[in-house]
Amino acid sequence: MLQNKKAAIFDLDGTLVDSMWMWEEIDIEFLSSRGLALPESLQQEIEGMSFTETAFYFKEFFNLEESVEELKRIWNQMAYDKYVSQVPLKSGAKEFLNYLKEKNFKLGIATSNSKELVMAVIDAHNLRSMFGCIMTSCEVNKGKPAPDIYIEVAKKLEVLPEECIVFEDIPMGILAGKNANMDVCAVFDEFSKDQEDKKYRLANYYIKSYHDIQNKTYEVLKNEK
Structure with missing residues (x-):
């Protein structure tokens, strides 16, 4: 090799x-707080996308009010402590x-x-x-x-x-x-x-x-x- x-x-x-286990939890938490359910096909749809591309996808698909940059900031905040102490x-x-x-x-x-x-x-x-x-x-x-x-x-x-x-x-x-x-x-x-x-x-x-x-x-x- x-x-x-x-x-x-x-x-x-x-x-x-x-x-990867953590991101499904974050997606569920993020969407449920907005009264939305996690689609079964979501991970397949966003596979390979950059962080920015994923934020664009979420904003368009779920018709979110937040800007792309705001979504990225929210996800960083939700994940940061987990990346430091649990991953x-x-x-x-x-x-x-x-x-x-x-x-x-x-x-x-x-x-x-x-x-x-x-x-x-x-x-x-x-x-x-x-x-x-x-x-x-x-x-x-x-x-x-x-x-x-x-x-x-x-x-x-x-x-x-x-x-x-x-x-x-x-x-x-x-x-x-x-x-x-x-x-x-x-x-x-x-x-x-x-x-x-x-x-x-x-x-x-x-x-x-x-x-x-x-x-x-x-x-x-x-x-x-």
């Missing part, structure tokens, strides 16, 4: 940290990051979340110094599955796309990495387990935890870039 690679780029939620790293993630740094890999984060929340959680786990680039989809033209964020992170890390391995937990993110001409390792996450078939069809590799990589128990999939 790591042969001929110089950089590893990680999605955040569901990939590097175990946080753990995925199993084996810190050990794997340390291993990559020992091997002189360049590390980046490419997330659809807000900059405030990504910095909150990586600071809570003392990881900020690990990463040469931390970028959100709000900083590029299009969210995932467009390749924009992965291409930009690779540029910031000063590596070629084909020199990168991407770690992602959802199909739209996997597609973003593939569309950037990068190999992608799918990461198991309880929240997206109903999408396992799609992940297997799209990714180059599959892990249940980051321990699989150092133990050489990861799955090699026969999907092309």
Whole structure:
């Protein structure tokens, strides 16, 4: 998996940290306070969207009075304490990051979340110094599955796309990495387990935890870039 690679780029939620459970709770709380129910298809509809794109979607779909910026501020406030104190790293993630740094890999984060929340959680786990680039989809033209964020992170890390391995937990993110001409390792996450078939069809590799990589128990999939 790591042969001929110089950089590893990680999605955040569901990939590097175990946080997807929290967003469903926040969506339910946010909508119920406005007398609205959580549509069953919501997560599928917003999958891969940037924080800003998601706010636009919510405003239009639910006909909300708040501005896009106000919605983002509300969600940041609702999630911040949870990211600081309740969101753990995925199993084996810190050990794997340390291993990559020992091997002189360049590390980046490419997330659809807000900059405030990504910095909150990586600071809570003392990881900020690990990463040469931390970028959100709000900083590029299009969210995932467009390749924009992965291409930009690779540029910031000063590596070629084909020199990168991407770690992602959802199909739209996997597609973003593939569309950037990068190999992608799918990461198991309880929240997206109903999408396992799609992940297997799209990714180059599959892990249940980051321990699989150092133990050489990861799955090699026969999907092309």
